[in-house]
Amino acid sequence: MNILEIKNLKISIRNKYYEDVLVKGVSFNLQKGDILGIVGESGSGKTLTCKSLINLFENTPLFCNGEVIYNNQNIINLKRNELNHIRGQEISMIFQNPSTHLDPLMKIGDQIAESYIIRQKHTKKEAYSKVINLLKSVNINNPEEKYNSYPHEFSGGMKQRVMIAAALACNPKILIADEPTTALDVTVQSLFLKLLKKLNKDLNISIILVSHDLGVIANICNKIIVMKDGIIQEIGNKHQIINNPQKEYTKELINSYSKNDYIENGFNDNSKDIVFDVKNLNVNWKKTNIFNYFNNKKMSNTSVGIVDVSLKIFKGNRVGIVGESGSGKSTLAKAIINIQKPSNGEIYFNKNNLMNLNKDQTIKMRQDVQMIFQDPYSSLNPKSTIRKLLIEPLKFHKITNKANYEKKIVELIFKVGLDNKFLDKYPHQLSGGQCQRVNIARALSVNPKILIADEPTSSLDVTIQAQIIELIINLCKKMELTLIFISHDLRVVKNICNKIIVMKGGKIIESGSTYEVFHKTKNTYTKELITSVLSIN
Amino acid sequence: MKFDNLIKFLHAHNIKFTLVIGIIIIISWIIIAIFASFISPFDPNTLYLDNTFQYPNLIHFFGTDNYGRDIFSRVIHGSRLDLQMAFIGVVIPFIIGNFIGLLSGYFGGIIDSIIMRLLEITMSFPFFVLVIAIVSILGPGLKSFYIALALVGWVSYARLSRSQVLIVKNLDYILAAKTLGYGNMRIIFSHILPNSMTPSLVFSMTDAILVVLLGSALSYLGLGVQPPTAEWGVMIAEGQIFITSSWWMCLFPGLAIVLLALGFSLCADGLATMLNVKE
Numbered sequence: 001m002n003i004l005e006i007k008n009l010k011i012s013i014r015n016k017y018y019e020d021v022l023v024k025g026v027s028f029n030l031q032k033g034d035i036l037g038i039v040g041e042s043g044s045g046k047t048l049t050c051k052s053l054i055n056l057f058e059n060t061p062l063f064c065n066g067e068v069i070y071n072n073q074n075i076i077n078l079k080r081n082e083l084n085h086i087r088g089q090e091i092s093m094i095f096q097n098p099s100t101h102l103d104p105l106m107k108i109g110d111q112i113a114e115s116y117i118i119r120q121k122h123t124k125k126e127a128y129s130k131v132i133n134l135l136k137s138v139n140i141n142n143p144e145e146k147y148n149s150y151p152h153e154f155s156g157g158m159k160q161r162v163m164i165a166a167a168l169a170c171n172p173k174i175l176i177a178d179e180p181t182t183a184l185d186v187t188v189q190s191l192f193l194k195l196l197k198k199l200n201k202d203l204n205i206s207i208i209l210v211s212h213d214l215g216v217i218a219n220i221c222n223k224i225i226v227m228k229d230g231i232i233q234e235i236g237n238k239h240q241i242i243n244n245p246q247k248e249y250t251k252e253l254i255n256s257y258s259k260n261d262y263i264e265n266g267f268n269d270n271s272k273d274i275v276f277d278v279k280n281l282n283v284n285w286k287k288t289n290i291f292n293y294f295n296n297k298k299m300s301n302t303s304v305g306i307v308d309v310s311l312k313i314f315k316g317n318r319v320g321i322v323g324e325s326g327s328g329k330s331t332l333a334k335a336i337i338n339i340q341k342p343s344n345g346e347i348y349f350n351k352n353n354l355m356n357l358n359k360d361q362t363i364k365m366r367q368d369v370q371m372i373f374q375d376p377y378s379s380l381n382p383k384s385t386i387r388k389l390l391i392e393p394l395k396f397h398k399i400t401n402k403a404n405y406e407k408k409i410v411e412l413i414f415k416v417g418l419d420n421k422f423l424d425k426y427p428h429q430l431s432g433g434q435c436q437r438v439n440i441a442r443a444l445s446v447n448p449k450i451l452i453a454d455e456p457t458s459s460l461d462v463t464i465q466a467q468i469i470e471l472i473i474n475l476c477k478k479m480e481l482t483l484i485f486i487s488h489d490l491r492v493v494k495n496i497c498n499k500i501i502v503m504k505g506g507k508i509i510e511s512g513s514t515y516e517v518f519h520k521t522k523n524t525y526t527k528e529l530i531t532s533v534l535s536i537n
Numbered sequence: 538m539k540f541d542n543l544i545k546f547l548h549a550h551n552i553k554f555t556l557v558i559g560i561i562i563i564i565s566w567i568i569i570a571i572f573a574s575f576i577s578p579f580d581p582n583t584l585y586l587d588n589t590f591q592y593p594n595l596i597h598f599f600g601t602d603n604y605g606r607d608i609f610s611r612v613i614h615g616s617r618l619d620l621q622m623a624f625i626g627v628v629i630p631f632i633i634g635n636f637i638g639l640l641s642g643y644f645g646g647i648i649d650s651i652i653m654r655l656l657e658i659t660m661s662f663p664f665f666v667l668v669i670a671i672v673s674i675l676g677p678g679l680k681s682f683y684i685a686l687a688l689v690g691w692v693s694y695a696r697l698s699r700s701q702v703l704i705v706k707n708l709d710y711i712l713a714a715k716t717l718g719y720g721n722m723r724i725i726f727s728h729i730l731p732n733s734m735t736p737s738l739v740f741s742m743t744d745a746i747l748v749v750l751l752g753s754a755l756s757y758l759g760l761g762v763q764p765p766t767a768e769w770g771v772m773i774a775e776g777q778i779f780i781t782s783s784w785w786m787c788l789f790p791g792l793a794i795v796l797l798a799l800g801f802s803l804c805a806d807g808l809a810t811m812l813n814v815k816e
Binding site: 339373379381439442 | 708709710712713714715716717718719723727728731732
């Protein structure tokens with residue numbers, strides 16, 4: 001039975017001078033009890049399609065036409081007060097970023113109770129007991145105690161569950177979830193998806209799940225829509241889409257997800273070839289202000305980043321550092337490249353202590369070790385052209401003489417798969433993937449021996465992710481680089497690295513070759529991480 | 538055809554029409570100031586005592602004052618001093634303030650704490666009162682006016698620039714610059730400065746108006762430029778006694794201040810749009 005029918009939905013952005021069609025005629029049906037997944041990269045119109053289902057376009061330049069039929073009514077033509085009966089009570093929505101969608105000054109319980117009191121005219125006492133039940137059903141422990149907490153006391157995953165509880169408060173028939181797991185850690189993500197599935201079964205709610213991550217979609221949905229550039233590429237049952245994709249784009253998407261895992265067994269552990277030797281490294285932060293300065297430690301707060309980490313990195317290896325947010329993996333990388341001062345412990349680079357490098361050694365080290373950052377946009381100076389960005393390190397490290405600058409940067413830009421048209425552009429004129437390629441080119445310009453990549457793909461679309469990863473692997477092989485790859489995503493690391501280090505709470509809890517970590521797992525947390533890697537089959 | 542290209546150029550560089558008009562006004566004032574002795578029909582300081590209190594007419598466009606001096610010539614010659622005040626009175630605090638703000642924001646810690654406390658001390662005095670106090674200690678005149686502005690005016694620039702530096706220094710491209718081994722000075726001047734200067738640049742335009750007004754106010758109080766020098770503030774002060782009978786003595790120098798201020802404020806508005814490079 002169709003609970004929601006979408007017919008030829010078009011969404012455009014309009015002003016006096018032009019009209020740009022963003023969603024170009026989308027039609028699909030939602031059946032009762034279904035979990036429908038919409039997958040596509042950024043800009044494919046998936047979020048807009050969802051927003052139009054409860055017509056969230058008032059006071060925006062967005063304009064939609066077509067039909068969204070729910071209960072024999074076309075939602076798009078409804079007036080505001082008619083819409084209010086549907087929003088929340090019939091169709092509910094949860095959003096991507098749980099921390100910004102909760103009122104920070106209101107108790108968690110009261111935020112959920114609000115809809116009981118206003119919408120369903122319950123008394124406060126009734127609402128309280130309902131909220132407690134609801135919090136229990138979304139797996140929050142001690143709901144009586146948590147009722148009185150504020151959002152900042154909750155973790156990201158808990159906040160997202162509260163958001164669901166608030167969305168479920170009015171017993172909606174349809175739940176729309178827009179990228180609900182993107183801001184969550186992998187282990188939390190898999191718990192969250194299980195919860196969605198359970199709600200679907202217990203309450204018989206139809207769910208529309210929007211994500212850029214095919215793994216998330218394939219994990220719980222029974223019907224999948226693939227979108228690109230505002231057009232539905234393919235629509236069908238999960239098995240049909242995954243096992244027998246028809247369109248080129250769908251195939252590419254599936255390939256980039258399930259890129260065959262070539263786990264390379266074994267790695268270089270010749271003790272002559274140690275490049276980095278980290279011994280008992282500790283990093284913690286002290287709050288400094290002028291009062292603490294005179295008060296000497298009495299008032300200073302410390303927070304801990306890394307605890308007693310020791311590791312050796314050998315030449316030619318590709319090492320992956322995995323952990324969830326706050327596990328200290330980025331801090332470790334920053335300590336290794338000598339940007340973050342350790343509070344305790346020693347780091348040796350080619351047998352020199354990083355703490356006592358003289359000026360020449362520092363410059364040599366800065367040339368040998370290069371880093372690629374997470375956000376491709378913010379890691380390029382917005383006021384310089386690409387040409388200037390690439391020439392600056394050449395000049396500084398005196399890589400070639402002035403006459404060869406142009407030749408060298410053209411060579412670099414081709415090496416990362418761009419061409420010399422890009423040299424005179426500014427970073428904001430480039431796409432995320434192109435910016436990341438420029439970042440890689442800049443890192444390679446000084447002929448480094450070690451490349452550290454800090455989540456280089458996590459802000460990119462899946463198909464582009466795959467391209468960047470392939471580029472990094474190829475360059476590493478060609479230039480015989482040692483790679484340290486930091487990621488929260490085991491799936492990505494598995495494809496790239498031959499050694500894996502797992503971190504949690506600032507400590508290394510497991511390390512070994514990729515094969516060992518995956519097949520002879522010792523630590524329970526690692527096991528949990530591995531099981532929460534979503535596969536599309 | 539050429540005009541079309543110009544429009545396209547303006548559009549491509551995000552240049553608003555207000556910026557163009559603002560720049561035209563300021564440049565016209567600069568030209569007037571440079572060629573003041575050619576443009577003005579009379580000497581600004583010669584007295585024609587048989588020719589006092591003339592209404593604006595075809596010989597004396599803006600009339601004459603109580604000593605028979607031609608007001609049109611005095612307004613034109615006055616632009617030299619007022620533009621000089623707007624320039625020096627802004628540039629010195631701009632450089633000092635930005636430099637201090639950069640250091641304070643970039644290095645942080647104890648340097649930052651000391652600079653910020655110093656800044657708060659300066660800010661706790663009312664701006665005008667502090668400038669007047671310093672000028673009266675040093676003795677009236679332009680030189681003490683500039684010194685006073687340098688001592689007091691840097692505060693706003695330092696604040697603006699520090700707040701920007703605090704944002705910029707944590708962005709990844711600064712980290713990238715560090716991993717490439719660049720020294721602190723290179724990072725500060727070629728990576729942080731261009732990305733943190735926009736707000737203070739825009740503010741400097743507004744500040745230029747304030748400085749001109751402050752200079753005129755000080756002249757009016759007798760602490761700035763001394764009569765008989767032709768300066769707009771001085772002229773307004775002189776004309777004040779006669780305002781009921783000879784309104785033109787105050788009106789025209791006043792209009793000149795307004796027109797210069799308009800130029801600067803249009804520039805400020807246009808610059809703010811142009812420099813905001815966003816996707």
